[in-house]
Amino acid sequence: MTDSKKPVLEIRNIAKRFDTTQALDDVSLDMFPGEIHALLGENGAGKSTLIKIMTGVHQPDQGEIALDGRPIRIGNAVEAQAHGIAAIYQEPMIFPDLSVAENIFISHRDQGVVLRWGKMFRDAEAILAQLGVHLDVRQPARGLTLAAQQAVEIAKAISLKVRVLIMDEPTASLSVHEVTQLFKLAATLREQGVAILFISHRMEEVFEIADRITVLRDGKKISSTPRAGATAEGAIRDMVGRKVEDFFAKSQVRRGDLLLSARGLGKEGVFSDVSFDVYRGEVLGFAGLVGSRRTDVGLALFGVERADAGEITLDGRPVKLHSPDHALQVGIAYATEDRRALGLTMPMSITANISLPMLREYLSRLGLIKRAVEETAAESFRERLAIRAPSVRVEVARLSGGNQQKVMLSKWLNARPHLLILDEPTRGIDVSAKAEVHHMINDLAARGLGIILISSDLPEILAMSDRILVMREGRQMGIFTRAEATQEIILSAAMGQNSGARGSQ
Amino acid sequence: MTRNTFGSLSASLERLKSWEGLLLAILVVVVANNAIQSPVYLSVENQVNLFQLFIERIIVALAMTFIIINGEIDLSVASVMGLASCLLAFLHEQGTPMPAAIAVTLIVGVIVGVFNGFWISVVGLPSLAVTLAGLIGYRGVARILIEDRSIGNFPEWFNRLGQQPLLGPFPLASLIFLALLIIAVVILQYSAFGRYVYVIGNNREVARYSGVRVRRVKMILFVASSVVATLAGLLLAARLGAVRGSTAEGFELDIITMVLLGGVSIFGGSGTLVGVGLSILLVLNLRNGMSLVNITSNTQTGVIGVLLILSVLIPNWGQDAQSLWNRRRRVGPAQTTGEGVGHGS
Numbered sequence: 089m090t091d092s093k094k095p096v097l098e099i100r101n102i103a104k105r106f107d108t109t110q111a112l113d114d115v116s117l118d119m120f121p122g123e124i125h126a127l128l129g130e131n132g133a134g135k136s137t138l139i140k141i142m143t144g145v146h147q148p149d150q151g152e153i154a155l156d157g158r159p160i161r162i163g164n165a166v167e168a169q170a171h172g173i174a175a176i177y178q179e180p181m182i183f184p185d186l187s188v189a190e191n192i193f194i195s196h197r198d199q200g201v202v203l204r205w206g207k208m209f210r211d212a213e214a215i216l217a218q219l220g221v222h223l224d225v226r227q228p229a230r231g232l233t234l235a236a237q238q239a240v241e242i243a244k245a246i247s248l249k250v251r252v253l254i255m256d257e258p259t260a261s262l263s264v265h266e267v268t269q270l271f272k273l274a275a276t277l278r279e280q281g282v283a284i285l286f287i288s289h290r291m292e293e294v295f296e297i298a299d300r301i302t303v304l305r306d307g308k309k310i311s312s313t314p315r316a317g318a319t320a321e322g323a324i325r326d327m328v329g330r331k332v333e334d335f336f337a338k339s340q341v342r343r344g345d346l347l348l349s350a351r352g353l354g355k356e357g358v359f360s361d362v363s364f365d366v367y368r369g370e371v372l373g374f375a376g377l378v379g380s381r382r383t384d385v386g387l388a389l390f391g392v393e394r395a396d397a398g399e400i401t402l403d404g405r406p407v408k409l410h411s412p413d414h415a416l417q418v419g420i421a422y423a424t425e426d427r428r429a430l431g432l433t434m435p436m437s438i439t440a441n442i443s444l445p446m447l448r449e450y451l452s453r454l455g456l457i458k459r460a461v462e463e464t465a466a467e468s469f470r471e472r473l474a475i476r477a478p479s480v481r482v483e484v485a486r487l488s489g490g491n492q493q494k495v496m497l498s499k500w501l502n503a504r505p506h507l508l509i510l511d512e513p514t515r516g517i518d519v520s521a522k523a524e525v526h527h528m529i530n531d532l533a534a535r536g537l538g539i540i541l542i543s544s545d546l547p548e549i550l551a552m553s554d555r556i557l558v559m560r561e562g563r564q565m566g567i568f569t570r571a572e573a574t575q576e577i578i579l580s581a582a583m584g585q586n587s588g589a590r591g592s593q
Numbered sequence: 594m595t596r597n598t599f600g601s602l603s604a605s606l607e608r609l610k611s612w613e614g615l616l617l618a619i620l621v622v623v624v625a626n627n628a629i630q631s632p633v634y635l636s637v638e639n640q641v642n643l644f645q646l647f648i649e650r651i652i653v654a655l656a657m658t659f660i661i662i663n664g665e666i667d668l669s670v671a672s673v674m675g676l677a678s679c680l681l682a683f684l685h686e687q688g689t690p691m692p693a694a695i696a697v698t699l700i701v702g703v704i705v706g707v708f709n710g711f712w713i714s715v716v717g718l719p720s721l722a723v724t725l726a727g728l729i730g731y732r733g734v735a736r737i738l739i740e741d742r743s744i745g746n747f748p749e750w751f752n753r754l755g756q757q758p759l760l761g762p763f764p765l766a767s768l769i770f771l772a773l774l775i776i777a778v779v780i781l782q783y784s785a786f787g788r789y790v791y792v793i794g795n796n797r798e799v800a801r802y803s804g805v806r807v808r809r810v811k812m813i814l815f816v817a818s819s820v821v822a823t824l825a826g827l828l829l830a831a832r833l834g835a836v837r838g839s840t841a842e843g844f845e846l847d848i849i850t851m852v853l854l855g856g857v858s859i860f861g862g863s864g865t866l867v868g869v870g871l872s873i874l875l876v877l878n879l880r881n882g883m884s885l886v887n888i889t890s891n892t893q894t895g896v897i898g899v900l901l902i903l904s905v906l907i908p909n910w911g912q913d914a915q916s917l918w919n920r921r922r923r924v925g926p927a928q929t930t931g932e933g934v935g936h937g938s
Contacts, residue, residue: 413805415804424802430799431799433795433800435862435863436795444800444803448785450785457788
């Protein structure tokens with residue numbers, strides 16, 4: 089049934105301008121049934137704007153969108169839905185207290201007044217079966233894994249007879265195993281003739297799944313290549329418009345003195361028996377799938393969630409870490425993975441965010457904040473980390489994701505920690521900001537900081553770490569040196585397979 | 594210059610253009626109208642009298658501003674004021690010397706604050722529920738102490754402090770208000786504590802993850818709120834000269850109204866003392882002006898209610914208008930470039 093000659097959706101010469109930014113400039117794109125079309129580009133390249141135009145959030149200044157060759161108007165999300173265009177995002181939009189089936193059929197308003205529960209459950213089961221997903225449709229959506237929630241969203245799209253499915257960074261929060269499940273789903277949809285627009289920052293995923301790869305840069309279409317003719321290097325070159333040589337370049341740093349050592353760390357029902365050492369100048373990677381409790385160990389070291397078993401020594405002295413305030417005082421900082429909810433005060437200025445943990449250092453004798461000193465400190469970080477903002481007085485909410493991330497890192501660097509815990513420091517930021525963060529990690533290690541790098545990005549953790557601690561469901565599976573570690577070894581340890589789960593201390 | 598959230602001058606300007614600017618404009622109109630209506634209106638005496646009628650509530654509004662910016666609410670303040678007046682009267686009646694009675698009352702104020710703060714900051718209960726219980730409970734204690742009586746005959750020096758000017762035309766209460774206002778502005782806008790109040794109001798988890806001792810800040814705020822309310826209760830007793838179980842009843846609503854009308858967000862995280870100051874002036878002058886033209890007290894309350902709704906509506910309209918304006922400006926150049934591209938392709 090796949091007629092790949094005729095595109096289902098044609099995007100023709102779309103242009104869109106915001107203020108002084110030309111977000112999209114004469115972009116054309118054809119989507120064919122049964123084709124997975126990957127869209128690549130740095131943050132700000134125009135991907136989000138394109139998606140918003142396709143889903144009716146924005147109207148194009150110019151150009152048109154045609155469905156089956158006929159121009160259509162997409163005035164809002166409901167109209168997009170009526171045309172068979174649906175989108176799923178990194179964070180699924182799920183009603184946690186409704187059942188799986190109710191979530192799938194939430195947008196249906198054509199079934200009369202009285203709800204026929206039995207029929208709804210059967211239909212939901214049928215759709216999930218069609219996708220090859222096994223979920224109890226009567227179970228509330230609360231507690232489903234992210235991957236399962238996305239499956240529910242996809243089922244919702246199917247129930248609305250989706251013809252064009254936009255997947256906007258659907259894998260960013262998923263573990264490796266869950267990504268595999270999602271890709272199986274995408275392949276099923278492809279077989280059923282759905283056109284998929286797939287957006288991801290992970291190159292290897294794009295090459296694994298896409299049939300065609302289109303690169304946007306600065307609002308323009310740079311290239312559109314069938315997968316057979318595309319290479320990762322070529323795609324990255326198109327994205328950044330320059331040669332890529334030093335991504336993931338971990339410079340060798342001489343390992344310094346023992347900084348922190350944890351023995352038998354545990355927290356009832358969360359993780360147990362975690363033991364490791366971090367040396368000055370060392371990057372210790374924390375690898376593991378979602379649910380491995382890596383972040384919880386990080387939170388225990390920062391005193392947010394107290395560990396209830398085990399010992400921690402810092403510079404040879406035993407410490408009890410019972411609050412972030414206390415952790416900061418002994419020189420431990422934790423940059424959260426959730427910068428919106430836990431990392432930054434969005435309506436406040438760059439300055440106020442950077443100085444917050446160290447506000448005590450900016451006080452005059454009368455206890456008042458020395459604004460000038462505070463701003464100078466923020467200004468120095470703006471230059472050092474190349475934060476793109478007109479001034480340090482700008483509200484953080486107005487910055488792009490990558491720049492917000494830099495503000496958050498500045499905030500913790502300003503605290504001058506001995507041990508810096510970075511939780512997913514490059515999630516959801518563009519290629520060049522990512523490279524800058526990696527440079528920064530190298531630089532900090534070279535200055536003698538101990539760094540714990542928690543990351544779901546396997547190539548990143550392999551490239552950046554001196555040693556890698558692998559966790560699985562709250563248990564430590566092993567610590568691997570840089571020389572021993574390969575993707576296969578780390579992954580099999582993280583998935584609990586015996587072959588790789590040895591490792592050395 | 595006001596500073597709304599720290600360092601964001603533009604945000605302050607936007608707010609000033611919208612709500613605080615509007616408050617100022619209404620205030621000017623009201624004062625001008627009142628001055629025309631009555632020749633003595635602008636005299637220092639009349640203005641001081643205006644303040645005197647509400648002075649205790651105004652003092653408590655200062656502390657309430659901190660609490661609401663912090664994302665909490667203290668409904669118990671009026672009952673704490675009542676409790677303070679009644680306790681003082683009770684102790685005085687029992688023969689306790691006035692200075693000792695005042696000291697004991699203030700200590701009880703601290704204890705009440707710690708009690709509120711314990712449930713809110715340590716146990717983590719919502720302040721709305723805890724202080725609603727306080728509103729009922731402390732009023733109950735006050736009524737038990739005084740029963741149905743009205744207790745007066747405080748020493749003359751005490752009543753004089755409440756009723757007579759102390760320095761120039763200013764009675765003690767207004768001097769205390771001025772001092773507290775200055776302290777409040779300095780703490781809220783220029784100290785680390787003030788910064789913490791805003792950050793916690795915006796997002797307490799971000800504050801916690803940044804090493805801010807959130808519980809401590811909340812505890813301090815609720816103790817301060819109770820102590821200030823206790824002080825205000827003492828001043829009220831001195832001004833009225835007699836105390837009942839119902840003294841200060843319902844004042845919490847006037848207090849919260851003044852704070853919200855000043856543009857402090859009920860959701861926490863934003864607001865300024867400048868806005869609250871303007872709103873206090875407006876409420877006083879508006880009520881007085883309406884009295885001058887024989888508008889009844891009930892109607893006055895209704896007008897204040899309408900203003901309060903507007904205080905929530907108008908900043909939102911302001912934002913909408915702002916974004917509409919930006920869009921208009923955007924469309925201008927965009928169309929010209931758009932045409933250029935069109936011809937080119």
